[in-house]
Amino acid sequence: MTRRGLLFVISGPSGAGKGTILDQVFRKNSNVRFSVSATTRTPRPGEKDGEHYFFTSAEKFQDMIKDGAFLEWARVHNAFYGTPADFVDRTLASGFDCLLDIDVQGALQVMKKRSEAAYVFIAPPDLKELRSRLLKRGTENEAQIEERVETAKWELTKIAEYDYLVINDQLDEAVKQVEAILQAENCTVPNMGEEIKRLAGVSLSLGKE
Numbered sequence: 001m002t003r004r005g006l007l008f009v010i011s012g013p014s015g016a017g018k019g020t021i022l023d024q025v026f027r028k029n030s031n032v033r034f035s036v037s038a039t040t041r042t043p044r045p046g047e048k049d050g051e052h053y054f055f056t057s058a059e060k061f062q063d064m065i066k067d068g069a070f071l072e073w074a075r076v077h078n079a080f081y082g083t084p085a086d087f088v089d090r091t092l093a094s095g096f097d098c099l100l101d102i103d104v105q106g107a108l109q110v111m112k113k114r115s116e117a118a119y120v121f122i123a124p125p126d127l128k129e130l131r132s133r134l135l136k137r138g139t140e141n142e143a144q145i146e147e148r149v150e151t152a153k154w155e156l157t158k159i160a161e162y163d164y165l166v167i168n169d170q171l172d173e174a175v176k177q178v179e180a181i182l183q184a185e186n187c188t189v190p191n192m193g194e195e196i197k198r199l200a201g202v203s204l205s206l207g208k209e
Contacts, residue, residue, distance in 0.1 A: 005092040011107040012122035013152035015134040017168040033096040041079035072109035104155040121162040125169045
């Protein structure tokens with residue numbers, strides 16, 4: 001029987017370093033798959049359709065909302081983002097753990113539908129460092145950066161809704177913490193159902209001898 005994968009929801013302020021952390025996690029963990037989200041924003045340099053996001057029009061996105069195609073969706077910084085539910089479910093059914101890299105609005109929606117998921121908040125050391133990282137990224141103007149910082153202030157108030165908090169001060173340490181969360185969740189008794197059945201079967205077999 002194929003082991004069903006586990007769902008992990010990773011979110012936090014824009015510029016906190018979620019993408020950089022997850023890039024390393026994916027390289028080191030072969031049983032983890034990235035959930036590709038749909039978005040109406042334009043691609044950033046180096047981003048590929050179907051790999052980083054499913055880039056789509058606002059009209060098509062609205063049609064998908066009407067069809068109930070999203071596990072979650074939100075409007076963030078004048079663009080829409082959504083997680084296709086069938087992509088997630090197919091990934092989990094195939095035995096792979098699925099990681100959602102989504103904004104806090106989206107994570108709060110998923111919490112209402114998938115209580116069994118593990119929710120991880122990635123935070124910057126402070127707002128000053130967050131602003132500095134956004135500036136270095138060079139993908140937003142000053143007004144957009146200030147908008148993201150203001151959004152981050154609200155997002156930080158939602159940390160208590162999550163299961164785990166990782167403060168991305170030192171990248172290597174943050175990566176280790178996220179990997180530790182993945183390993184720990186895979187070892188919880190509720191998530192070890194097949195192994196428990198196997199061990200119980202071995203115990204019964206030995207008892208008959």
